[in-house]
Structure formats: C-alpha cells, structure tokens
Amino acid sequence: MALRQAQGDTAAQGDTAAQGDTAAQGDAAAFDFAGLAARLRPQCEALVAQYEQPRSALLPMMHLFQEHQGYVSQDAMRFAADLLGLSPAVVESTVSFYTLFFRKPVGKYMLQVCRGLMCELNGAEATMALFREKLGIGHLETTDDGLFSYEEVECLAACDKAPCMQVNLEFLYNLTPAMIDEMLELMRTGTYAIAPMVQTAKPERTWKVGQDAQVALGGKSPGTLNATDPNNAGGVGDASGVIMLDRFVSKDVAFTARSRERLVRDARAVAEIVEEEGANGHAGH
Amino acid sequence: MPVTKVLTAGIGEADLRDISVYRARGGYKQWERAVRDLKPADVMEACDKSGLRGRGGAGFPTGRKWSFLPNNGKPRYMVCNCDEAEPGTFKDHMLLEETPHLVLEGILLGAYGIGCTHAYIYIRGEFKRGYQIFQKAIDDARAAGLLGKNILGTGLDIEVTAHRGAGAYICGEETGLLNSLEGKRGEPRLKPPFPAIAGLYGMPTVVNNVETLAYLVPILEKGADWFASVGTERSKGYKIVSVSGHVQKPGNYEVPIGTTVREIIEIAGGLRPGRTFAAVQPGGQSSACIFEEHLDYPYDYESMAKAGSMLGSGAFTVFDDTTDWVKAALNSVRFYAHESCGQCTPCREGGHWLERVLHRFVEGRGLRSDLEMIRRVSGTITGLNLCALGDSIEPFLKSVVNRFPEQFEARVMQELTPA
Ligand SMILES: Cc1cc2nc3c(=O)[nH]c(=O)nc-3n(C[C@H](O)[C@H](O)[C@H](O)COP(=O)(O)O)c2cc1C
Ligand code: SF4
Ligand code: FES
Numbered sequence: 001m002a003l004r005q006a007q008g009d010t011a012a013q014g015d016t017a018a019q020g021d022t023a024a025q026g027d028a029a030a031f032d033f034a035g036l037a038a039r040l041r042p043q044c045e046a047l048v049a050q051y052e053q054p055r056s057a058l059l060p061m062m063h064l065f066q067e068h069q070g071y072v073s074q075d076a077m078r079f080a081a082d083l084l085g086l087s088p089a090v091v092e093s094t095v096s097f098y099t100l101f102f103r104k105p106v107g108k109y110m111l112q113v114c115r116g117l118m119c120e121l122n123g124a125e126a127t128m129a130l131f132r133e134k135l136g137i138g139h140l141e142t143t144d145d146g147l148f149s150y151e152e153v154e155c156l157a158a159c160d161k162a163p164c165m166q167v168n169l170e171f172l173y174n175l176t177p178a179m180i181d182e183m184l185e186l187m188r189t190g191t192y193a194i195a196p197m198v199q200t201a202k203p204e205r206t207w208k209v210g211q212d213a214q215v216a217l218g219g220k221s222p223g224t225l226n227a228t229d230p231n232n233a234g235g236v237g238d239a240s241g242v243i244m245l246d247r248f249v250s251k252d253v254a255f256t257a258r259s260r261e262r263l264v265r266d267a268r269a270v271a272e273i274v275e276e277e278g279a280n281g282h283a284g285h
Numbered sequence: 286m287p288v289t290k291v292l293t294a295g296i297g298e299a300d301l302r303d304i305s306v307y308r309a310r311g312g313y314k315q316w317e318r319a320v321r322d323l324k325p326a327d328v329m330e331a332c333d334k335s336g337l338r339g340r341g342g343a344g345f346p347t348g349r350k351w352s353f354l355p356n357n358g359k360p361r362y363m364v365c366n367c368d369e370a371e372p373g374t375f376k377d378h379m380l381l382e383e384t385p386h387l388v389l390e391g392i393l394l395g396a397y398g399i400g401c402t403h404a405y406i407y408i409r410g411e412f413k414r415g416y417q418i419f420q421k422a423i424d425d426a427r428a429a430g431l432l433g434k435n436i437l438g439t440g441l442d443i444e445v446t447a448h449r450g451a452g453a454y455i456c457g458e459e460t461g462l463l464n465s466l467e468g469k470r471g472e473p474r475l476k477p478p479f480p481a482i483a484g485l486y487g488m489p490t491v492v493n494n495v496e497t498l499a500y501l502v503p504i505l506e507k508g509a510d511w512f513a514s515v516g517t518e519r520s521k522g523y524k525i526v527s528v529s530g531h532v533q534k535p536g537n538y539e540v541p542i543g544t545t546v547r548e549i550i551e552i553a554g555g556l557r558p559g560r561t562f563a564a565v566q567p568g569g570q571s572s573a574c575i576f577e578e579h580l581d582y583p584y585d586y587e588s589m590a591k592a593g594s595m596l597g598s599g600a601f602t603v604f605d606d607t608t609d610w611v612k613a614a615l616n617s618v619r620f621y622a623h624e625s626c627g628q629c630t631p632c633r634e635g636g637h638w639l640e641r642v643l644h645r646f647v648e649g650r651g652l653r654s655d656l657e658m659i660r661r662v663s664g665t666i667t668g669l670n671l672c673a674l675g676d677s678i679e680p681f682l683k684s685v686v687n688r689f690p691e692q693f694e695a696r697v698m699q700e701l702t703p704a
Contacts (some may be wrong), residue, residue, distance in 0.1 A: 012526075048303050049424065050446050052403065058468035059450065059451050059468060060448070061451065097471060098450070098471075100451040116616070121608070122530075155374075157374060157409070159375055159529035160528070160537070216644055226361075251593035
C-alpha cells in the first residue's frame with residue numbers, strides 16, 4: 001500500500017521563487033527591502049484578517065518574507081513588529097524558536113536529510129556521510145559558493161520511504177547514492193526540477209578553522225568527518241566542535257602534535273566568538 | 286488479512302484531492318446532512334457513543350473531551366492537530382496530502398458538533414506541499430458553499446483557517462500548539478486550566494488529531510454502533526498504523542483495533558529474509574519497546590499498556606536482530622534533547638546529559654557506572670515536567686537497556702589508556 005506518490009510528483013513544481021526579487025549576490029545593501037515590504041503589505045494585512053488576534057499572523061508573515069527574501073531578515077522582523085504592534089525583541093524571540101526560519105542567508109538549495117531513527121534503520125547514516133563528503137560541509141553549514149546549505153533534521157513523517165529528505169521543503173523519498181549524485185549535478189547546472197530558493201544576500205561562511213585543518217581535509221569543513229554523531233556535527237562554529245575536533249584529530253587524521261594543538265586552540269577561539277555573538281539559537285542558522 | 290480501508294479508502298486509486306471526485310464517492314454527504322438535518326448535539330452524541338478515542342497519542346475519549354467545554358457563552362474553537370512529528374508517525378501527512386477533503390469534512394463536523402464558528406488546522410511547517418493542497422481544498426469547499434458564510438444556504442457560518450508551523454516537535458503538544466497558533470514561542474502552558482476551559486485566545490477550545498476528526502465522517506455515515514462494534518472492549522473502531530523499520534513493506538495500514546502485533550508485522554510484509562524479530566516500538570518514539578512475548582497481544586490501548594508500553598499515535602516500528610540498540614537509544618534520546626523547549630530543568634538538562642552518556646557508549650567509551658546511572662536517572666526526569674515530552678525521554682531507552690544489556694556492556698571502556 002504505497003499511499004503517497006513517489007518523488008516525481010512532488011518535485012514537479014517548485015514555486016518558491018518570486019518574480020522581481022533578483023538575487024543581489026554578495027551585496028546585501030543592494031536589496032530593496034522597502035520595496036518588498038510595500039509589495040507584501042497587502043498580503044500581510046490579509047493574513048492578519050484571517051485571525052481573531054493579529055499576532056497569530058506572525059508565523060505566516062515570516063514564511064512569506066522568507067519566501068521572497070530567502071531568509072528572515074532583521075528588516076522583516078522589524079516590519080512584522082511594527083505591523084503587529086509588538087517589540088522587535090519579542091518578534092525575534094518568537095522567530096528564533098522555530099527551526100524552519102533562517103535568520104541568516106542560506107544556500108539556494110536547503111538540503112534537509114532525515115536523521116530520525118526509522119531512517120537510520122534504513123541507511124540514513126550512509127546517506128548523511130555521502131552528502132557531507134560530496135558537499136564538503138557538515139550539519140548546519142553552507143558551501144562557499146552559496147549554493148548548498150545542509151542540515152540533518154528530525155523525523156519528516158515519511159518513515160515508510162526511508163531514507164528520505166527535503167529539498168527546499170519538497171520531499172524526496174527512498175534515497176540512493178545514484179539519486180544523490182544526479183540531484184547535486186542538476187542543482188549545480190541549474191536544471192533541477194525543484195526551484196532554487198530566492199537568494200538576496202550571500203550566505204556567510206558557516207565554518208571557520210585554522211589553515212591546518214583545511215589543508216588536512218582538502219579544503220573541507222571538519223563537519224564532514226563526523227558521521228556517527230549527527231547532533232555534534234555542527235562543525236567548529238558549534239561549541240561542540242571542540243569535542244569533535246579533539247576526537248577526529250586524535251583518531252582519524254594524522255596530525256603533528258603542533259597542528260593538533262593549534263586546531264584545538266582555533267576551535268576554542270571560534271566557539272567563544274560564537275558564544276559571544278549569541279549565535280547558538282535553536283535554529284542555528 | 287484484516288486491513289480495512291475506511292479513511293484510507295480510495296487513496297492510491299482516485300484523485301481525492303479533486304473535490305468532484307471526492308463528492309462523487311459520497312464525500313460531504315455527512316456534512317450536508319449534519320447542516321440540514323442534525324443538531325450539534327446529534328453529532329456530539331454519535332461521537333460519544335462510537336467510543337472514538339483520540340488518535341494523537343493520549344487516546345482520550347473524544348466525546349468526553351468535548352463534554353468538558355463549559356456553557357459560558359464564550360466563543361469556542363476547534364483546532365485540528367496536524368503537526369505530526371512524533372518519530373515513526375506518518376498517517377496525518379498521508380491523509381492531509383491524499384484525502385484533504387475528508388480531513389476538512391471531519392473538521393467541519395467537529396466544529397459543528399461543539400458549536401464553533403472558526404476552526405483552525407495547525408499544519409507542520411515541513412508539510413508545505415500538504416498545506417498548499419489543504420488550502421486548495423478549503424478554497425474549493427468554499428466555492429461549493431460548504432464552508433464560510435451561510436453554508437448551503439442554511440445561515441450557518443463556519444470558517445476554517447489553515448495555519449502552518451515552522452519546525453518544532455513541541456508544537457504538537459496541544460498547549461504548545463495553541464501558543465504557536467497565537468504567534469508565540471511554541472512553549473507548552475501550565476495546566477490546568479486545560480484548553481477546554483482556556484485554550485486559543487483564552488477561550489474554550491478542543492484540540493483533536495487529524496485522524497480523530499476524520500473518523501467522524503464514517504461514524505456519521507455508518508452509525509456510532511457500527512464503529513463501536515469493531516475493536517476491543519474499551520478500544521473501539523479502526524486505526525491507521527504507520528509501520529516502519531525492519532519490515533519488507535513499510536506503510537500506513539488501516540486495521541480494526543485489536544489486530545495482533547504479529548498480524549500487523551505480517552501485513553507489512555514481515556521481516557526481511559533471514560532476519561529474526563527483536564522488538565516493536567508500538568506507539569511512536571515516546572513509547573517503550575515490546576518484545577517476543579507480546580507478539581500475540583491485541584494492538585489496543587489497554588493491551589499495549591499491559592505490555593508496559595502504549596498505543597500512542599499508532600507509529601509501529603519493527604526492529605530485527607541487526608539493530609544496534611546503543612545507537613538506536615542515542616538517536617531517540619538525541620531527538621528529545623534537540624526538541625526540548627527548555628522550560629523545565631529535568632527535560633532540558635536530563636536529555637542532554639543522557640545524550641552525552643550514550644554518545645560515550647556509541648564510541649565504546651561507556652563507563653560501567655553509567656549503566657547504573659541510566660537505570661536510576663529516569664526517576665529524576667519523568668513526571669517532573671510541564672508536558673509529556675520530558676516524560677518521553679526514558680521509556681524507550683530503559684526498555685532496551687533492560688532487554689539488551691549485553692550490547693551496552695560491550696561498549697563499556699575496558700581500560701583507561703593514558704593519552
Ligand atoms: C511532545 C508532544 C507532541 C505531540 N505531538 C502531537 C502531534 O504531532 N499530533 C497530535 O495529534 N497530537 C500530538 N500530541 C498530543 C496532543 O497534545 C493532543 O493530546 C492531541 O492532539 C489531542 O488530540 P486527540 O484527542 O484527537 O488525540 C503531542 C503531545 C506531546 C506531549
Ligand atoms: S517537558 Fe520539556 S518540552 Fe515539555 S514544557 Fe518542559 S522543557 Fe518544554
Ligand atoms: S525517521 Fe526519517 S522520516 Fe521518519
């Protein structure tokens with residue numbers, strides 16, 4: 001009883017891209033937020049009208065802005081705060097609760113692979129390792145070219161078609177290595193069936209390590225190495241990266257004592273910076 | 286084979302998203318009948334008499350839940366819970382995408398039954414496609430005069446709004462859901478007051494699962510007695526079971542409640558060739574595993590409780606002898622650690638500490654004292670939290686540590702080697 005369609009059907013029409021929001025790659029200042037806000041205002045007001053209380057429209061409004069701007073910007077949150085009569089801090093506190101709101105620019109393809117138990121029983125670990133290897137990034141990271149963001153997510157309610165994932169929130173089921181190869185290739189050439197997300201600002205590099213690590217890993221993020229521990233695979237930008245680095249440095253890669261020391265120091269420094277920036281929110285983006 | 290297609294009838298055969306196809310198969314007949322010929326009390330009575338129990342996890346009798354609404358003249362809300370994020374559960378996802386009009390008809394009947402004029406459905410953020418499909422179903426039903434103002438010319442008004450979440454398991458918990466629907470962080474509320482007294486916008490509210498509300502349609506069509514005649518003594522009717530894990534044909538199977546655990550495994554194609562059975566997790570990630578000695582238990586609320594577990598949301602995960610229980614336990618605990626909303630210390634801290642301990646085991650660096658600690662610690666997590674998420678961390682873990690201790694012991698660090 002295969003009750004839901006295979007991926008061919010779901011992948012058919014991507015509809016995230018909004019006309020007119022041209023990607024101002026690498027030049028966030030060029031993005032005309034005021035123009036976008038003016039265009040979306042009527043839709044936002046219609047959303048407010050759907051509910052007995054205006055604040056209920058907050059999540060739908062943030063979805064709307066993310067669709068058009070590629071992420072939930074400070075501007076968008078301030079706009080929502082204004083419209084709903086809330087303080088910007090209350091809006092940000094709310095938005096930061098939800099993992100599907102990206103508070104920093106992300107890649108054009110958001111690859112969210114299920115790490116749930118039912119998928120793990122059916123090969124998700126190998127699938128995740130393959131993605132990390134092919135992309136050169138780990139959990140919650142974005143490739144340098146801004147094309148891919150990668151995340152390992154909780155059960156997607158499609159466990160009968162494991163292993164599975166979402167690409168820009170469209171489901172892909174029963175993943176195989178061949179499918180993954182083909183998908184990444186088509187995405188790179190811009191011919192994939194699922195539309196890329198709007199990108200109005202270049203994603204920041206999400207992992208930062210000392211040169212030694214990059215050289216040792218062929219330019220890849222340390223997050224790529226961590227196949228057994230999805231939760232701590234946050235790369236070095238994640239505080240847990242310290243633990244992780246410690247582990248792979250001692251076990252998986254032959255480092256000199258000096259470079260090992262330096263790596264751990266770098267990792268600690270980054271973890272501190274990250275903590276200072278308070279960028280350890282629920283969403284992680 | 287006891288597979289009986291009630292809610293799942295027509296799925297995979299006809300395009301039930303198309304309102305004309307749905308109506309040609311008898312869809313919206315019960316809604317039309319309710320609006321024209323039945324009083325809200327009739328719907329409530331049918332619901333109560335059928336013995337229908339909530340399909341979202343707790344199994345609370347639906348009619349009784351409705352009866353808690355106070356008659357105080359305040360507006361009432363019906364909220365359909367389609368947040369489906371309990372790992373292993375994938376039935377609401379299917380119903381939403383494959384037969385949205387049935388879900389909508391169920392919501393309308395529920396709303397009418399409790400006397401509500403504005404119903405909401407909270408759809409998990411990841412179900413973007415499902416949300417679009419459902420939004421279209423609402424639009425088509427509105428165009429057909431089935432919802433909105435002056436329904437079918439009778440003067441009745443019921444509005445339905447689809448609301449999309451944005452990623453957070455805890456928004457499936459009914460008060461977390463209500464906060465999220467109010468545009469707040471999806472943190473569960475302190476109870477009492479229960480939603481029936483003070484729910485959405487502080488008004489009397491019923492939160493019901495998608496499958497629960499959808500069953501109202503066949504119950505009205507075939508009668509409460511028909512539903513109540515199926516099942517076991519206190520668990521009535523049918524249930525969609527989401528079978529996953531180590532079976533050959535994972536999927537959603539609708540069966541009479543009381544079908545045995547063994548039969549359900551067989552319906553899903555049985556184990557893979559050459560494998561032997563190890564365990565079933567019968568009610569989602571929050572439930573303890575049951576084992577060989579429970580294979581002939583009927584799959585109903587009481588029997589699953591007797592087996593030391595629960596029927597929960599009907600997620601039925603099968604594990605064979607290849608399972609790495611240490612990794613499985615880590616995965617499960619990690620899920621709760623990740624999804625804890627952080628309000629309660631035992632849940633927030635307990636999950637993370639257990640995760641770290643289990644992580645040590647996966648790496649073969651467990652400590653013998655950890656095993657003791659795992660067995661002991663549950664008493665300091667369970668029962669001390671605002672919501673059931675915190676209480677869900679340990680049942681699976683404890684059941685597998687007790688049943689497969691050798692797998693954990695094998696990962697205890699043998700000797701401490703100097704760095
Ligand atoms: C952490 C947590 C998550 C839950 N997730 C869901 C869910 O995704 N869907 C659901 O219907 N009920 C979920 N529930 C149960 C709801 O709180 C509530 O009991 C249910 O929606 C009531 O509907 P019912 O009476 O029809 O079962 C969850 C409960 C908890 C504690
Ligand atoms: S038990 Fe956990 S998820 Fe539930 S309210 Fe407390 S901290 Fe939040
Ligand atoms: S575990 Fe991957 S979809 Fe449920």
